[in-house]
Each structure stands twice: as C-alpha cells, then as structure tokens.
Amino acid sequence: MGSSLKNELVPQISPPKVPANSKALGIPAVVVENLLLKFLYAYPKSDLIELTQRLAVVSHIVEDALVQLRNRNLVAVYQPTTDFSSSVYSDVRYGLTELGISEADTAYHKDAYLGPLPIALSEYIDVIQAQDIRVQPITRSDVNRALADVYGSHHLVPILGPAINSGRALLLYGHAGTGKSFVASKVLNALSTSVFIPYAVYADGNIIRVFSAQHHRRLDDNHSQKFASLESHYDKRWVLCERPNIQVGGELTMEMLEVNQNEHNRVWNAPLQMMANNGILVIDDLGRQSMPVEALLNRWIVPMEYMVDHLSLPNGQQISVPFYLTLAFSSNLPPSSIADPAFLRRIGYKIEFNPLDESDYIELWNAVAKEKQLELCDGFFDVLFELHRDRQVEFYPCLPKDLLGISRDILVFDEQERLVSPMILRSAWGLYFTID
Template identity: 35%
Template structure:
C-alpha cells in the first residue's frame, strides 16, 4: 500500500554512451537510395521545404540533407521553388517527383526521422545495459519511503535489481504485488538513448513510443542543422530507462513485431520497447493464452539474453534482450512453470499478508490521506474483526474499506469517523456475504 511518491533526479548518461552524429551518408550504414526516397516521401507529404526543415524532420545534419536533395535534383525529382531567396532556397517535388513519391509511399508510408542500422542499435543496447545499474540499500529506502514493506522484501528486490535477471513476484490477490513492482521504477534514475526507428532488411521498425518512453529535458536535441561532433545523433532520443507494464491483455502475438499493413512498416513489441529497462507482466495467469505457453516464450531470451524476431518477408534477426522482467501472479511458481523455467528466474519473491503492526500503520496512513478521524482502539477493533473472521491482513483492504467509510459519511452528511456502524456498513458492502443477508456487526 502506498501513499507517497518520490521523484528522483535523473543522473546524466556518460558522454561516451551518446551516439555521435554521422559525418556522411556512408558512415550511417543506411542505403543512399533509401534515404533519398525518404526525402522524396517527406516532400510529398509535407510540401515545399527548406534544407533546415528537412533536417529537422529527418534528424540529420544539413550537409547530409543537402547531398540527398542534390541527388534528387539531378534525377529531376525536385526543384527550387519561386519562393526561394538568395539566402534561403525552398525545394519542392517536380511532376516526376510526385509520381515517384506515390510509388515510394506504396512501398511504405514511413516519413519520420531517418532510421539507424540494426548493428548500431545492438551496440547501443550493450553500452547502456541495465545489468550495469547498481542499486544500494539507500536507493531502496529512498524509492520505498513511506511504504509499509518489510526490510527482508526490500533486500530481496535490491539484490534482484543488481542482477539484471528476471523476478517472479507471487502471493495472494491484494497483497500489493503490482504496486510494489511499479515502485521499482524509482530505482531507474539514469538515462538511455532510444532510436526513433531501425532499418532491418530494408524494413522499418518504429522503436520510440512517446506513450511509454519518457524523453528527458534534453531528449529533443537542438536543431540538427548545427549538429557538431560534440552533439548526440538526433536520430536517438535521450530517455529515462523504459518501464512497460502489461497485464491480462497480453497475448503471444503481441510479443512479435506488429506489422501495420496500411502503413507497411513495423511497430516494436513491448519487450523490445523495454530494452535497457523494466518489463512488468502483471496478473500472470489471467491472459487468454495458457500461462505455460506464455512462460515458454521467455525461456530463450531469459537464458541467452537474446531475442529473435521475424519479418513478414521471412527474414529473421536477433536483438539483445536487456530487460529486467518482473512477473506478478497470484499463482505459485510450481503451478505455472516447470523446473527448467524456474531455474531461469533469478529471484522468486513471495509477498504475503501484513502483520498486525504493519496493517495498523497502513490504516493510520489511509486515515490521514482520507481525513478520517479515529482512535487507536478503532483500528484495533477492525484488526480483531479480521482475526475473528480468519481473513488475511492484505495491503489493499485498508484503502478499500476506509474509502467506503468516507463515501458513506459524505452521503449521510456526517463527519468521516471510524464508528462501529460505518465500519460495519463498509465491511458488509466490501466482503461478499453468502447466505444470511443481515449486516455483520463490528
């Protein structure tokens, strides 16, 4: 159960990790004609552009864009418009260029920043590996400040985060597994570079996703027109280490490259977007696919730290699997996977009910948060009710029950207090009753 959040300051990524901007097309490793077609498609969709405009759209230095535009002019695909001045030329497609632009867009409709090569991506992932992240006890205490959780659990998670290996977090529903897993985000305070897209066998795979990748303040570099050797390559976005959370909606198909048939390019699957970061698979066992099938999909990546993907053309390629995977489930490990898979899980952490002292502390926190008046005896009375009913003291129940106390008090127009009748009403409303319909007494 959590009541406070701490935002840690992101540390600076070592300068040696920053991918340097290309000095020319050859150095990029991307086919010249692919880049020329990208410029042509951009002019087709965006209309007349200056070199600086194209540079900003493609995230390429102006000298490279000029080389590509000059090629298009020689091929009679683009021309200087009448709106140009002696100091600022504006380029537009010719009639032939429009025909070619339509043809290129039928092949694929990608017109974003220029891609990076698969080899460049593989090298960058290794440079900024999450296995190099170091987590101390002080880091754990800071990330979990204000959270009621045992020191033993924190020590287990701290060691797990230093290993870079998978974590299997299990325990009863309501024990706080999802919340604890999500709090691990506070331990990833450094930054990584994520490309807008990569080129694999002449196919575009879009990597950067603004919905899951959080660009840092300087994640959008200054205009690429003036990029010098000291700047990072603008085709990469400087981000916080990614954290992706998926749950019952996860299917095996979602773990493959997602080909967008209308646009004719790919979107990266969640584990690829999570590279150099954290992937939380919540509610394992609630997916439409059988748990053992889902778990078997991870055997090779977890064991070899490599993942393999296939294009619709039949070609396959390999990427590093640099992800700390956290599986959260209500099911015991041995019920979900065989011994071979369990060996590949670095840490198996059980999160169970709270003890009475911990439960009392959580109730106190929730009362302060919801502005509910109470006496110490009121919480003791609630705990005794759990004891007499032989119900576990789960981390979720204080907030669930006490919110209902507050809601009913508001409805009645009275002060929110832990009175016996309000607690009895909340208890009866919260716990499913079988048989008798009368309200239990607190």
C-alpha cells in the same frame, strides 16, 4: 518516478554522437531518400530547416539526399521570391514532381513511418549493451531508497537487490493485493541512471519504431532544438529517457511480442520486450492472458538463456536483438501450478509476497488516511481488526487505499465530515467484499 528522482538521474553512457555525414548513419541512402519523399508528400513545399528537423540530422545530409532526388527528377525546387513590402526573402522550398509523388506513394505502401531517421541495428545493439543494468550494480541503500514508501519492504530489500543486479528473470507470486505490481513498478527507482532510446531502428530493409510515448518517459528537451550541432548536442535520433518500466496484463497477446503493425496505419512497431530493453517488463496476472501459460513461458526460454531475442520481420527475414532487460512474471498462483520445474529453474529468483504484519498495516492505514485527508475515528482499528477476524481476511496492502476510497465516496455523497466512523468503515467493507 517523482520529479526529485528525475533530477538525480544521469545517463549511463556518453550521449550518442551526431553523425557527421551520410556514411556515418550506417543505413542505406535509399532509406534517407524514401523518408524525404514521404515527408514531402505529407508536408508539401517544405524548406531545408523543416526537413532537417523532421529527419533529426545535420542539414548537409538532407541536402545531399535532395540533390540525388532532384537528379532523378523526383523533387522540384521552388526558388525564393522577394517580398518587396518587407524586403525579406522566403526560404528555398522543395516539392514532389509527378514522378516523385508516385515514388512517395510506393514508399508509403511499404511502410508509413514518418519520424527521425532510424538507427542502424548494429549501433542499437552497441548502445543497449553499454546501458545494461548490470554494468553499475545497485546496493542495499539504493533499494532502500527506491522502496522507501513501500510498507513492509524490509523483507523484500535483501532479495530484490541481488535479483535486479543479476539481470535474470523474476517470479513475483503471492495473494492478490500483496503489492506485487506496485513493488515491480518501484524497483527501477534504485537505479540512478537514465538511458537513450531510439525513435526507430533500421534492420534488413525494415524500419521498426521503438520509442513509444505510452511506454517511455523522456527526460530531455533535445528534440526541441532546431539544429543538431556536432559540438553541443547529441544525436537527436535518440531520446534520453527513464529506464523503461512496462507492465502488461491480461491484454497481452503473442503478436505484441513480435514486430507488429499498428492497426490504424502501416507503421511497424517493436515488440514490448524490445521497447523494455535496459529496463523492466512485467507480465502481470500470469495465467489471465488469452494464450496458454505454457506457450507464453516458452516464448522466453531462448531470450532468458542467451540474452538475445530472434524476431521475424515483415519481409520474412529474421534479426537478432539484445534481450537486456529484467523480465518479471507476477502471479497470484503458486509457482508449482504455473510452470514445470525445468522452466522454473530458468527463472533466477522466485519472490513471495505476503500480507503485512500488524504494525506496518496500521502505519499504512494512517498514511493513506492522511493522503486522502480523512480522519480515522477513535476505536477505528478495533473495528477494523474485528472485521478481519470475522471474515478471516489477512492484512493486504491494497485494502487501506481501496476501503478508504469507498469511505470517502460515501462521505462526500452524504455531505458528512471527513471522519471515517465504524458505520462508514462497515459500509465500505460490505461494498468491497463479496459474500460467498
């Protein structure tokens, strides 16, 4: 999403309030204490400011937890000392006792999460429901704006708009190169609202990390503030982000759709659909995943029907989380070969993507050439259309970018002017298309 669109985004809900005390956190005190132990294990002799920043809560919540840990002889206090040369007193610092190190080690072996205190599951559910896409329906002008740079989109606007407003699953199908994934990445631009995403959620004894720098694009700099002020700042355990736009293809596994553990540490991560709440999850190249298509589709029957997903936790318990997202399947296959009629009925909208018409195709070529700072020679389109007729290739939106990319590579290598001649076009075409 471009910077201009970012500036237009406004939070759909009022910012989550800073919890004023430990009770307002809605999580057990032991969660706060264990996280403090792990931080002091990782960052010995931290002061109150550092610990407050790391847990992202007001300082007296941290102080209360430190008192409890000191009473149990798990934390020791390092009193300030005077630096007579500068007349400055150092901060009070906290460290672990031998017993505290043992307790921290036990906490680490349960899970290695280090980050802001998790949000209670009940609070997470409330916020996700309040940020539901359907609360503020989009209009035709919104979708026109979102797809302004998508050539041939006038055929899609009347279909995509109602589809997004419905909140139901989508099936985008059509020949490879017709722009299914590209359009799917653009549709959320129609929504002018941003959402709050938690760093982590606490559920039945488990901390589940939700915010992902890979999948989420943050909009705020609230995390850089040293203190959480009850008056001027919202709860720093939440991150203000663009609506999630997660796309996954052939690399998708069933494990990624459950609470899963990072192979490099013992942190439990939310499944992709939980990370995509209040946004869109695109399952691209349906049929290329390692699991059977039927198994993948069956995974979504209950969430699509009831807007709730049941997840198994590491300790064997099961929780229910909201399924408030647009789930989009993208495939080069016709719907009848993907799933049976009963499942297809559960997918609210089946949207076919077709090649461009000639006028849109020419416009797209000219736009891509300008973007790549290339000039198309006189008679360029006569040669191009001849190649299309000879090979019986339709006007796919992917071709201008791909073929001009190859053309530019050839011109740069041969130190030629940035003019795409018939010979260069034919060379690029021959390199791009295989001979059956």
